Amino acid sequence: MKGCLTGLRVLDLSRVLAGPWAGQIFADLGAEVIKVERPGVGDDTRSWGPPFLTDGAGCPTSEAAYFLSCNRGKKSVTIDITNPAGQELVKKLAAKSDFLLENFKVGGLAKYGLAYENLRHLNRGLIYCSITGFGQDGPYKDRAGYDFMIQAMGGLMSITGLPDGVLGGGPVKVGVAITDLFTGMYATVAMLAALEHRRHTGEGQSIDLSLLDVQVATLANQALNYLTSGEVPGRLGNAHPNVAPYEALPTSDGHIVLAVGNDGQFNRFCAAAGRPGLSADPRFATNPARVQNRGILSPQLASLISAQSTDHWLEVLEAAGVPCGPINTLDRVFDDPQVKHREMCMNVAHSTGGKLRLVASPMKFSATPASETLAPPVLGQHTEEVLSELVELPKDIIETLKWRGII
Template identity: 80%
Template sequence: MTGCLTGLRVLDLSRVLAGPWAGQIFADLGAEVIKVERPDVGDDTRGWGPPFLVDQEGRETSEAAYFLSCNRGKKSITIDIRNPDGQDLVRKLAAKSDFLLENYKVGGLAKYGLSYQHLRKLNPGLIYCSITGFGQDGPYKDRAGYDFMIQAMGGLMSVTGLPDGMAGAGPVKVGVAITDLFTGMYATVAMLAALEHRRRTGEGQWIDLSLLDVQVATLANQALNYLTSGDVPRRLGNAHPNIAPYEAFPTSDGYMILAVGNDDQFSRFCSAAGRPDLSKDPRFATNSGRVENRRALIPQVAAVLAQHPTNHWLEMLEIARVPCGPINALDRVFKDPQVKHRRMCVSASHAAAGKVGLVASPIKFSNTPVADPKAPPLLGEHTDEILADLLGISRDRIEVLRTQGSI
């Protein structure tokens, strides 16, 4: 069984998360992804731990969980691009690739003769995706950009966290590097769109993708709330700016999520909760009314839900077809029957650990299933294989390159 992208090759010169996330998606879909890393050091995230993977003898390895999260299915080759011979190897790999991913600073690869303008001469069909903090032009183009600061600059943290005046109030980042992840997703979409353009025209192209642009784009309804009304959105904690009741509520033994998305669901909730009067109250009969009068509504909903434990409400509201759910820690996530049924946790053979647990791709195809993933590679694990089999370099020449530090 082959994947949708079997036969395509991605040269992945990116590091950390946004670029590697895109490369990992390509690997999941069947493409050959060659990850170029610095000799002896590798991707920064190999050292971003603890935790680190433990080998078969119970000893801690140098493979950080962070690296494992975004590099499954790839091949690793070590090349020093500061070395002229290393630069030549990258050019040869680019000439045989469909895509190139990189997240160096603006102009960072041009000084090595590895920019899009250089490589398109060798491979006119190359689709070259550059990911930076702020894009290839503009007043901030030379600045480094990291997810945390972009969440702040791009407005996400202004709408994330408890409202002013509450204990613990203040801006809060999302618990995963969501801007990096969205940027990886946009990179994947853009590269596949460019592939379709190449199919029609034979031409590759350069994709300029910015973390800040992506963060602004993914403000979604919050951005349009502002552009439509002129009112600056504020932090609402777990509440929703456009829907109510749609937030976390305390129960008698913990917390739960109540996610009422329309008037019928609210009516069914009120009946199941023993408060049918709430849905008949003119202030709460419509969603717009509930949003405008949330200060009057939410305390009444909270008082009802606090009377019983979480499981009581989950069972009752599921019968009533009212969207709700528990707030699971990760141990419960991976024990959840639905998550287990969908095989979202898989294992793969690993050169050092024997086996490693991985999160599966969420994509489910009817005709070309995503294969069980291959483990993220050890640093330089495939160097000799790629140089010999793909580029036709002799074993003796490989040893010379290794001795002089090019690989």
């Protein structure tokens, strides 16, 4: 079946994670995504391992798991954009594309004649999305930006981790490159919004996305906690600044996450735990009171929860309608019956001959399901196909470009 975006084409000049994540979402939705990579080298993340995929004989390949995580469903075309002949190829591809996605430094593509101002004259409907660390303007625009440093600069690490003065206290980054991932999501939304604008006007436009802007935007309630009160939030470990109890608590054999979102849930928790008097205590009867008195409440809950096993609490609290869950390792995540039922892991054949397990798209459509997933491409896998069919280059010209190292 065709996906929602079947018939649209994305020229993806991005690498690493934020841009490729956006491109992968477009591929999931049925768009043709052409990933342009450096001949002989490719996307940086192709070498970000181990682990690496194994081939049909069980031998390691050069395909890093990192690269495989964000490039499913794409076509790989190798072009040397530093060469004028390569630049002409990119221009011809851009002329036949709906979107161009790039994450070069500010001005990085302009020196090759591939900036938006160059390409808009070849394709007035082109939607050109640029992702940088700090945006196309401002005092930091020429700086390189990576997720880790942006988590720090954008305030996320100031609210992630245990408080100072506690064993293990200090700032901690999120376990995945969350700012890159959010930027990829924002890029996708922005590009589709620009597509709707084009539908009305016939005109494309440029989109300027900054990792720092996205990190500030996704501070969400913590940003408003500060802007509303003037008080700088600190690190609370697994506790929530606005809701209590909403934290990880030790059981007799592990931990459980207790996520009480309202007073009714707290009442049910106290009853199920055999401590109905807790919810009647004025210090804990309402959420604002529990937040204010979390220092008194949390030790009592920790003592109560630690007396029983994780499985005991999951069974008891689920029956009582109290949100809770275990802290799963990834093997348990992919073995979870709900994750299996939702088919969040899929098996696909890879061109190296190996079998590849991929994470599926989480988007579930009733009429236009996510496209049949193709394995992430090996470097240059589709160069000849794209250049012959889309750019209409004769075979002898393709061979000459290959001999000259341009593709």
